Amino acid sequence: MRTMKAAVFIRPGKIALEDRPIPTAGPGEALMRITTTTICGTDIHILKGEYPVAPGRIIGHEPVGVIADLGPGVTGYDIGQRVVVGAITPCGQCHPCLDGHQSQCGGKAAGGWRFGNTIDGSQAEYMLVPNAMANLEAIPEGLSDEQVLMCPDIMSTGFGGAESGGIKIGDMVVIFAQGPIGLCATAGAKLKGASLIIAVDGVSSRLEVAKRLGADVTIDYTKTDPVAEIMRLTEGRGVDVAIEALGTQQTFESCLRVLKPGGTLSSLGVYSGKLTMPLEAFAAGLGDHKIVTTLCPGGKERMRRLLNVVASGRVDLKPMVTHRFKLADIEQAYDFFGNQRDGVLKVAITP
Amino acid sequence: MRTMKAAVFIRPGKIALEDRPIPTAGPGEALMRITTTTICGTDIHILKGEYPVAPGRIIGHEPVGVIADLGPGVTGYDIGQRVVVGAITPCGQCHPCLDGHQSQCGGKAAGGWRFGNTIDGSQAEYMLVPNAMANLEAIPEGLSDEQVLMCPDIMSTGFGGAESGGIKIGDMVVIFAQGPIGLCATAGAKLKGASLIIAVDGVSSRLEVAKRLGADVTIDYTKTDPVAEIMRLTEGRGVDVAIEALGTQQTFESCLRVLKPGGTLSSLGVYSGKLTMPLEAFAAGLGDHKIVTTLCPGGKERMRRLLNVVASGRVDLKPMVTHRFKLADIEQAYDFFGNQRDGVLKVAITP
Amino acid sequence: MRTMKAAVFIRPGKIALEDRPIPTAGPGEALMRITTTTICGTDIHILKGEYPVAPGRIIGHEPVGVIADLGPGVTGYDIGQRVVVGAITPCGQCHPCLDGHQSQCGGKAAGGWRFGNTIDGSQAEYMLVPNAMANLEAIPEGLSDEQVLMCPDIMSTGFGGAESGGIKIGDMVVIFAQGPIGLCATAGAKLKGASLIIAVDGVSSRLEVAKRLGADVTIDYTKTDPVAEIMRLTEGRGVDVAIEALGTQQTFESCLRVLKPGGTLSSLGVYSGKLTMPLEAFAAGLGDHKIVTTLCPGGKERMRRLLNVVASGRVDLKPMVTHRFKLADIEQAYDFFGNQRDGVLKVAITP
């Protein structure tokens, strides 16, 4: 039996590289040889035991690679083709998928998120892709792995925040937190036609990247009260759309505090602990506010669109890949990324 | 100077009938002679001091009547015409109004709500209508005052909850609380094509009215756990849209607990105290949930549509008027309505 | 080899009952035993040679029946289960399906329409269902075949016309032509909350059915000029939504002539010959008009919703089944239906 290296969740606090058999593609599946993958903030939650995953699970959900094999019934693809697969892999055929809720595939909350969660993931030499015909998307010629590495999750999620917020031409938008997802939300806000984009974070290097990706104004919350400053910048009006990209009471609440009546809070964060609605900012429910949440849109049509955005040069997210590691050194990469050393944004992992 | 009788907010705990001068219509205004009005749950909040209103304010925001006079610049109407005016009176000309946020007129939260709040209201013999050309709507021939008495607020708000929820043909919908607004939301859910409408309340007479207005199933929460029962009725799937029509932690939370991933919580209640998000039901922000709030849509176009719904016979809300009082007896009416005596739903007040 | 009876398109002018082998379910497919089916206006176009279909094709696209067999990989269903399948059978996994254009499956115009078009159809004892997991929907207990016979096409298409038109509560709507699809559009307009529904046709029995399904006003165009009458009924305003349910220059043009500026023409008809835009009614392109076309939405989620509407009793389309035939007599049924004898609306065909 041929084996491969894979990053496996052992127990809270421990992810280790192990040898695993290379899996075989069953009906409707594809076997993908991973050429580049990365680590997500969610993986750190898993590592810390904050998000429960079965011990023994290969983690990772951001795959770039090559089709190694196609299971029975999978047509329209060639072995050897370079492909991207989204972090979320909808089946396309269940009731929620057919109703437009592909991330909620199967009807369970976040049901479309399988890789590194309910099935083995991408931090390995090989990975099985379920519902392959709905999920494999060929990479346009001329694009490198690193250029498309943000497509499966970060870019899809961040753009999704801008899209779900319903940003219109001429909107004023704030994005709270400029980690990888917040940065992509900033880029998404620009792509959607916002005329004033305000990025908030406490790390100056991230605010610098935010500027390059579309922020008109940046606010370092360690130096300036963002709520007061945003109200000043919008002349007391508030923003049309506030994007939450962290998942804390503080940022959620700040979003509502700077939101105009009739505005939309587009939430991307994963919340833990307790989340309380600031009733005064929420106008006790009378402000025609909307709060929308978005789980990373997946499926091959989504990937096609994002790849086209990359290919067009509209957005260049390559600068987000700040560091590179071999799969063999993934434990070190976790330590590095998890502790946000050396201004890391995203790491590229290559088997 | 001619005077009139009017219900005036004196101080928390005290609303009294007083003599007031009949006002004069300024530019853009109309003077309306009230023929029928009613008391809203919000007025009870004002009475109790839970919603702050300036002492001396004439309260009430649900006017049916006759045009008594037209101020300079108001054209297209005749003195003596029977009209309805919405509880919310948008100017139509400010930035938020032109942007589609008419209830948030002027850009202040709930800024479109003026009657009995920031200007004198309808529990009087006469009332000034601001921005008359955007707000006066003629009553179609053949409709009685009581038939249209729900249009200014209750019907507009309740239907608004169904509309903002984005109810589609074949949706499963629950409405928590069957007071006047919840009942109208139930009627609205039917008008929007829901195929399963579940109404929840603890008062059996209200659940009876809910059935007449469109509920397929009613749940008396004093006897049955609504969350478990709704999950059973939807075969574990959850509802597409949950409408909150009370404004409590309990009902808000129950809405989220029965909502499918990807579903919409449409909130109509006015919250006080504290509101906490149940993170597990909210899927920690990963469930593609939407929470939308709706303040009673107003303006004459909205009134025209609601009047047409009444005229068409699609919905008959007359049974909601359960009791009648003279304006002279309004203090008694407040006591009666405020304490929900005798199965009261709405009272008709006639000067 | 076991054989079955099937209605086969031989050549323009000739559909004949033939013996055919009962097919075998391949991967992803299901074999359905048809218990009831019907004839569509489109089948008449095929019969007349107006819509091209390969000679030898079994026609029909409105199947009600029982699962006879499941091909490899089809899970979640039981043999013997009563099911409905839509006329349109999306795969759920191609780019257009994942992008929400399921009727345009594969990216070819009307690509989701396979039965009786590009693959064998339902006017037979057995039929193969492609992409079975995206298309088989169980019939709720207690519903008869005839109660659900309109779901696969007529009801889905007619309701689709009301949905695509974006009908809002209080809208004024006209539906031109009250054949089976127009009648379902009338029912759909009511389900969506229209307050004035005007049905136009030249056959009084159809106008009678229209009234039962929701029309407030009917216009017999052989006696009254519909354009003038609709403008009178709407007091010169025009309708918000005009639904075209025939596919002729005359009805298309009349829709535009009675449409308000900013209104929507929702087109369901299949046009042949020539279609010219009446530029004056179209305001030369300055009227903010929308023209939307809708091909019958399919897939099991759509069927689930329609079945729920039937089960809820909101709409009763059983009266539309006016005549019944045995599959053995289908040639006679074609003659009967094609020539609209005896006030026929839809015929039920049972093998």
Place this chain on the structure above:
Amino acid sequence: MRTMKAAVFIRPGKIALEDRPIPTAGPGEALMRITTTTICGTDIHILKGEYPVAPGRIIGHEPVGVIADLGPGVTGYDIGQRVVVGAITPCGQCHPCLDGHQSQCGGKAAGGWRFGNTIDGSQAEYMLVPNAMANLEAIPEGLSDEQVLMCPDIMSTGFGGAESGGIKIGDMVVIFAQGPIGLCATAGAKLKGASLIIAVDGVSSRLEVAKRLGADVTIDYTKTDPVAEIMRLTEGRGVDVAIEALGTQQTFESCLRVLKPGGTLSSLGVYSGKLTMPLEAFAAGLGDHKIVTTLCPGGKERMRRLLNVVASGRVDLKPMVTHRFKLADIEQAYDFFGNQRDGVLKVAITP
């Protein structure tokens, strides 16, 4: 009586500079001193007698200037303030305006278009602004007249074409015709996140500007068949959105021919003569196509948004002002612009 110079429509073929009394602001109106205006393609239609306007009408509908006086009841503005007013001046208070159809103000097709059509326009030293409170928008500090001169019409219309088309991130879009409106539609497509923007015209200098404004690919239809080339560029898929910016059978038809099933034709052109639907490209009505028309959105909220886009630097339309004339020379400017001499795109006219 003080007089002013104004460009007056005399009769088909004749627009002349005349002396006219400076008008006085009535209730709700403002008097605007024009500092810069321009000529629109529509004005050329008026000149040629192709669009009927009353003889004696001062034409022009693209005003930039200064508030000279405020009529009774107009508050919130200062005399001397620099302002822009849209070509379309909604009242904000009629039923269509309150229903979101501001360009169709009053319910007549194109009813919101008043300047240089039903009331005197901007090609003069002074102009009255109706419904001033809904229409006057202050120019942000630091922006020149020429920078904002496209806001009243060209930019609002062109962007409107992209908005009505519902362009999503990653869409493929074509814009047929690259006159001033088509160029702005090209810029709008980029603002909305299209990943492939194809601009078609026959004038190479316009295609050059198109590239600067966002076109990824340009097609000179005098050299290349645009339909074949677009199908090649989209790999046979067709575009998601096709914008028509001319108003001819040829461009309308080409839009449909390159449109994917389920796609949207967003029409901006003003059609004359005859317009026929190419039924095969229209899939006989079965392709889930949408055709939407857009009349220049107006009102001060729209102007505020466009001014913010200009101020943000997202789009720079100043290069579109290719020539400058004094109001005294406007007859010459008409000749120049009407005959498209010297690569003219837009002319700035200053009194």
